[in-house]
Amino acid sequence: MARPKFLPDNFTLALVGTVIIASLLPCRGGAAVAFNWITNVAIGLLFFLHGAKLSREAILAGATHWRLHLLVLISTFVMFPVLGLALRPVLSPLVTPALYTGILFLCTLPSTVQSSIAFTSMAKGNVPAAVCSASASSLLGIFITPALVSLMVSDHAGAGGSPWHTVGNIVLQLLVPFVAGQLLRPAIGKWVDRHKAVLKFVDQGSILLVVYVAFSEAVNEGIWHSIPLSALGGLVAVNIVLLAVALLITAFAAKRLGFSRADQITIIFCGSKKSLASGIPMAKVIFAAHSVGAVVLPLMLFHQIQLMVCAVLAQRWGSRKTMAEPVRGSKGVGAPARR
Template sequence: MMRRILSYRPDAFITALIATIVVASFLPCRGVGQQIFEWLSTAAIALLFFLQGARLPRETVVAGITHWRLHLTILASTFIFFPIVGVIFHTAFPNLLSRPLWLGILFVCTLPSTVQSSIAFTSIGRGNVPAAICSATASNIFGILITPLLVGVVLRLHGGISASSIWKIVAELLVPFCLGQLLRPFIGAWAQRNKKMLSLTDRGSVLLVVYTAFSEAVVQGLWHQIPLEGLAMILVVDAVILAIVLLATTYGSRLLGFNHEDEVAIVFCGSKKSLATGVPMAKVLFPSATVGVTVLPLMIFHQMQLMVCAVLARRYARRFEQTALADSLDHGPHARPIPRDPAAS
């Protein structure tokens, strides 16, 4: 297992994120340039959510909605269990991290699940892919509304968020998303044909927001505020929270009587947090000076969840193949003979 973790290589997007942080650390935008990038990142966020609305097939949600027990389990893990774990952790160890870093950790716990990686790992692990598509998609739809509300509740110990932040969420995220859904009959086919190009647009939007946020944070003295010990503690806290949620989704799904396919979907959809959704939301919800620090735990958590879930997906796949092989030997055309009970003679 350790060999697989060490052999894991980050994807191109993670590499681009790291490169963006490096560039922002040495060449942050300032003055008029910063204002221009702020405007561009706001426009990029609106475009990102508009395209999400345009590409989202409504049939996907309708088709999977009948498996309500699975969907409720995943949503409960994402929007109830995660925040509870984060709040308990913060209450137990309030001095483990600085206030801005705890803000980032608690923000991670309120975010919706990823879509692409949740579905990909569910597929690799031989899980219920249609249910994963439905649940991950629903998580992101609900997250546009639920995450700001959770942030207001969970972060009340940090002074909460203002009503203007909620209106910014509506104006910059929800309205573009709904507009994309309304225009889907006209541009949906075009969006499906140009998935690769639009994927680059999505990722470019996130990179632009990260650069703008980290530029502001670097100008405010980000790397003087977070020593190496602080980064190490972020790794520890992220790892503990991820481990708790993975254990809870694994054994919880078994206790609830879900089969292998559903368990895989619950584990991979219920333990993920979306970087693509979280970074734009952080820019809308929090002051510009704190966004860079706030999203740092999220970026570390995102990379960590990909590495761990890559290993888990392969383990699930091997378990599925071993079970399928055993079933074929027991029930197939060349099944092993069942030993006869001598007492029956």
């Protein structure tokens, strides 16, 4: 039986369960040190497997579509940060300062990879371009996100250290394993492709570990005493506003610039989404341990909201008649082909 559109998926339920466990049974002392070490290993393994999974052929297939990729990158790393800062008079009264820091961090993150591609495919968009665009966003985010955080969150508690020091830590923990996976793809790529369940287990398991460790530290610091229930409701409203504005802007810009329908779909899904898989490990590196829980809470809520909304959009667009223009021949401009 199919799951209703607006019910949380199993992973979201697991995230909620992890937060509850961390709230009731937070790790402390030697257990916290052990969990932190295990989490670092799991994150490195996660990015290693992602590197081994990513097909270079798929990247090259969409790499020439530079106008689409440029618009997605502008949406991800320019539009969102501008929205986070410009809407501050509206957003900040609804949440606590710590949660607003998390909103700004959310705005600096790269796009998702798996879900952007999945929704683009479901909606009959330009899948090769989505693979390339989402992957490029994820890799560039390793360098761009820490720099943006240092600019946008410098007056808030939690972000510390030189941005170059942060970039160095992220390169060692995320990029080096990813590159190693890419280099070893000829040897292990087929095995990874055959055992996708392993990648899914490591993917979700590493995120759950980070969330548990982060919220354990946050609970030990009294996070639930500093965030009122009204602020959590305000956070949901803030995430809905951010996603709605991002969807409207990307849709308007893609149509106004003359992109084909398939490319418009790709731009909307890749340019309006934020990566939980990249965001939580980055937060662990960028922010002080006691502040990570509050920082990632906006991202966790945004993740579920974007999945529900984009699933509905993808199903609706995918059910429409496919337009006559071939996706693989799209250059990103021009009207639909005549019948």
